[in-house]
Amino acid sequence: MKNLSARSSATPQLDDDTFVPEELIGRLHRATETTLLDLMDRFTSQERANLAMFCYRKAHLRRIGLAIAATCDMPSLVAQWGTVLGQAIFAQSRDGGLDPDPVRVSHRPKITLARSAGGIRPPLIDIDDVPLPA
Numbered sequence: 697m698k699n700l701s702a703r704s705s706a707t708p709q710l711d712d713d714t715f716v717p718e719e720l721i722g723r724l725h726r727a728t729e730t731t732l733l734d735l736m737d738r739f740t741s742q743e744r745a746n747l748a749m750f751c752y753r754k755a756h757l758r759r760i761g762l763a764i765a766a767t768c769d770m771p772s773l774v775a776q777w778g779t780v781l782g783q784a785i786f787a788q789s790r791d792g793g794l795d796p797d798p799v800r801v802s803h804r805p806k807i808t809l810a811r812s813a814g815g816i817r818p819p820l821i822d823i824d825d826v827p828l829p830a
Contacts, residue, residue: 716750724751724760732760736767744768745776752785765789 727735736744745768752761765773766789774782 716747721757724757727760729763732763733767736764741768741772742776745772745782748773748785748789749777749781761785762789 723735724732739747744764748761748765748768750761751757751764754761762785765785768786768789770782770786773786776782777785
């Protein structure tokens with residue numbers, strides 16, 4: 697995993713060149729809460745903060761990112777990703793019950809064709825039956 701230097705809170709930079717081995721991603725997918733904690737013991741707080749943000753930014757890894765962020769302290773997340781992002785992921789990781797990106801279900805009315813646009817229509821005319829002007 698690429699170590700990123702601490703960033704100022706004014707200019708956090710999210711880049712996609714952070715290398716996370718596919719084998720680690722697979723282990724994270726299969727991990728239970730206990731095995732995830734065991735995996736995170738191997739990383740420094742800075743590496744955990746990077747890994748948390750890497751996972752959080754990927755929709756299919758968002759819950760894992762929050763679980764990893766729960767192993768980090770706020771100063772580590774803020775030092776790595778700035779005040780706003782660091783505090784946001786810290787708060788979401790401690791929230792527990794609420795999904796940060798809930799599925800939105802909205803009732804959409806059925807689409808119907810307009811009934812009032814046109815009234816009675818004239819019959820269709822075959823252009824082969826129309827006499828040509830002389």
